[in-house]
Amino acid sequence: MRHDWLQPLALAVASAVSGYLGWSGSALALPAAIAFPALWSMARSRRTASVVSAAYFLAASRGLPQGVAAFYQSDIWPGLILWLVASSSFVFVHAAFWSRDSGGWKALRYTIAMVLMALPPFGIVGWAHPITAAGVLFPGWGWVGLAAVTAGLASMTTRYRPAAAMALVGFWLWSAAFWTAADIGRHWQGVDLNLGNSLGRDNSLARHSDLVATLRLKRRIDTTHMLLPESALGFWTPSVAHLWRQQFTGTDLNVIAGAVVVDPEGYDNVLVRVSATESEILYRERMPVPGSMWQPWLPLIGKSGGARADFFANPIVSVGGKRVAPLICYEQLIIWPVLQSMLHDPDLIVAVGNDWWTKGTSIIAIQRASTEAWARLFDKPLIMSFNT
Template sequence: MLTVMQNSPLPLSPRSVIVRQAGTSLVHCLPAVATGIMVAMLSWYPGHCALMLIALPAAWSRLRGRMAGFAVWASYYLTGARDIPVVCERFFAGYNELAPPVGLSLGIAFWLLQAIVLALPWTLLKPGPAASAMSCAWRTALAALVVTIPPIGIIGWLSPLHVASALYPGWQLAGMAFGIAALCAVTMRQSSPAGWFACGLLAALSICAHGLWVPPAAPAQWMAVNTALGRFDQSRYPSLYKRTRQLRTIAHGAFASGASVVILPEEIAGLWRPAMALWWRTDIEHMRAAGQTLVIGVNLGVSTKPLRYTDSAVVTGAGRGRADSRQPVPAALWRPGGQTSAIRGDISEPYLTIAGRRAAMSLCYEDLLWWPHWRTLLDRPDVVISQSNGWFDADLALARIQQQGIRSVAQLAGAPLLRATNR
């Protein structure tokens, strides 16, 4: 009896149990973090392989514990959005709103917060070890939609739904539905016959989509012009006049080279003033007479106190039209309640008609999101036009990730992409 009692293991103290559980969680979190980082780098810049996004829900559904599920997604969002601190420092310091250290600190806070917010739905919806195939599927679909559409979708960059354009180019709404189904299928347990059947069917449909895919050509004589004019100082009239002269020269050169439609970057002309309309009047009259169309990024005033404006693309010359940004950059341009703020455009605004072609517009930050482009999933445009002003991020990975995002939208829509940027 005494020998048996001596050989029996001693009961663990509560503190020992907590330490052991923490060590077990850490062991599971380390490979989760490595997976999130790897997928972010392979899917986005520098990897540019959106198909790798399918590995995220596959790993997430099989990891043990919600902490590991949170780790895989948080590390993915932290890695993909790694430029936020530097962007905030440059942007707010560039406009003399914040000192560089303060802007950097604010950027770090935004960077950490966005990862937490975007990873939280995946954490709460993580399936348990005994979850059925259907439970895994609906949890995956719901989490993917929650992080892509508003309100969380306002910062819905790096959405796993970009896998749809990699798998089903040109298939629009059907392609998006099959893309969501693919994300769901890889979360089903390997022993599930339904999972194997779904994966096989979706793979066959993807092969069919790529077999039918023909990259669309941009309209003839349409030109998107990239500029290197830097930040626009709008505080003095000499600066306004200098920028106007630069843009007029660029437009003249593009039209002289044979273009009939010229696209300039977002916000490149700044806040539109009566003096600028006067400076452009002769050029606009000439363009109208010559059948030439200019698409230019401007800010249009709505009210003065508080200052409210729209971040807009204006069509002038032989054509007329206007599209407003449906989601200006949060904190940078869109500041509800602030003294100065861009206001959001109508989510239901129709396509612009430019030289007889229907154009879907994407203004800067919208390149990173899915929901402003809902119409492209239902009604294929003739062309997708992206205007961006990245004077603060042209040398960062963010600029290339932004370009990849809007290219993904255009690819799923089956439309050519024309993109004008300023750096």
């Protein structure tokens, strides 16, 4: 009887440790998540597989309750509820595809679970996906590296797991010994801000003037494109576009910044580009944050509002003759947006976020680590800009 509860408890604790360490905010720690499929496969019942899955996901996403409480300026309970609800998709998929069978059949079932958690609809909350470790294990390998880590994770569910684990850990140690950060795009510059929750809410002339002054102060001599965080320009209107164009008269500077485009049906979270001579909406976010931004149930109850999700739209955009893969905030935590963009072989990746609400959590560090891992996997320059 004692053995009956000790084994599930040990698996759950080990799974929680795997999630906690893997998603600690360091890119080099991401491969700790490769232990999860082995622990999942060693469960002797569907119930234990569910507990193991929940332990991993809840530990990996531990910053969510505090972040939600800060975002809504409320107590911890809404965050705890969302934390548990968000884990349900991960637990459901991994419980449904768990099997007592072993060998190739179990590996296939885990592979299907991986794919489901990478794509909509389950992939909408597909955080903490172990496949993100590919960028650390196989930097520069691209799609071959992605295939290799997929095969390695699947092998972790079979009797070959000791050999698979040794191979993956070997690649991990080799990568850690020679790790270099993703290159910064030539002539590009990301600017981090520390404006808290006022960014995007203060649309005064003074705020816009301060942002322009910040860009001028921080601009390097060789910079032609500067990146500002999500929501930096607030509501994007013809007046705001005209104001920013005026500020750069006589210069060759292009600014890419976050903004919001509002209409009677809702709004789009976007990136815009503005220079002395022109301005344009560059990119519409494919997957806004579910719940706080994307609220697909509103039309069902006869209401409008919420951010639109463009899912598979505009995976790359053209800026200055370069093919750019944009990732706004939440898109850095899930799988399909970056892989869809990589299918188009972009020249560089730009990542922005307005993360004032993550203070005291590891969320922003996880976003940075995840995006850096993808950039290293596909050997793409990476430019980032965050507000805290």
